Amino acid sequence: MTLSPETKDWIAAQTGHPVRDEHLWTAALTHGSTGEDFDYQRLEFLGDRVLGLSIAEWLYEKGGDTEGKLSQRLNALVSRQSCARVAREIDLSAHMRLGKQARADGGLDSDNILGDIIESLIGACQVDHGFEVARALVRKWFGDAVEGRAGRKKHPKSALQEWAAGNRRKPPEYELLDRSGPDHASRFTVRVSVRGVGEATGEGDSKQQAETAAATAFLDQHG
Numbered sequence: 001m002t003l004s005p006e007t008k009d010w011i012a013a014q015t016g017h018p019v020r021d022e023h024l025w026t027a028a029l030t031h032g033s034t035g036e037d038f039d040y041q042r043l044e045f046l047g048d049r050v051l052g053l054s055i056a057e058w059l060y061e062k063g064g065d066t067e068g069k070l071s072q073r074l075n076a077l078v079s080r081q082s083c084a085r086v087a088r089e090i091d092l093s094a095h096m097r098l099g100k101q102a103r104a105d106g107g108l109d110s111d112n113i114l115g116d117i118i119e120s121l122i123g124a125c126q127v128d129h130g131f132e133v134a135r136a137l138v139r140k141w142f143g144d145a146v147e148g149r150a151g152r153k154k155h156p157k158s159a160l161q162e163w164a165a166g167n168r169r170k171p172p173e174y175e176l177l178d179r180s181g182p183d184h185a186s187r188f189t190v191r192v193s194v195r196g197v198g199e200a201t202g203e204g205d206s207k208q209q210a211e212t213a214a215a216t217a218f219l220d221q222h223g
Helices: 005-015 022-028 041-062 067-077 080-089 100-104 111-129 131-146 156-166 207-222
Strands: 173-180 187-194 198-204
Touching (some): 005 022, 005 111, 022 111, 067 131
């Protein structure tokens, strides 16, 4: 199994280095539901430790806090929710490999799966490029959180849901309008609507990416 050119380019853009071991990165993106004889779990084990060490070192460098406060910050920064937030910011779901049932069950937007694969990618980076590159990747992905900027820019779908609630509207409804192209290079078109307000459409390489684009377009029009 090989990576698509788009995924290879995406990985290279994240790490700043070309993919060397393609099977390694394929495993890092593969959920057990695919039925493959490999998945992300071993790389997640490694990536979890690399993430923890990288963040701990970073917090130590910043100084000022007691050991207790450092531990609290570390636990929050490496939490499943924190990792899933990073995953959504970098559009990880467009590159994940899940089985049909896991996709149907919402696995592409699961905090647990997104967080696990963020850690497995860090593990793959460690194996493919070494600790210095893996640490740089962690600092790139978690910079906003460590520097206290996390949450200032919400994910478009979350922002739209909050906008609808704030305007006393029902939650946004997403509808898949079109899927075209082969399985390995599908293109999705999604419409989002908020009853009594309007609608917008978006396109992407995954249903989640198209939903994000549609939410962004709606907020641009009505936000």
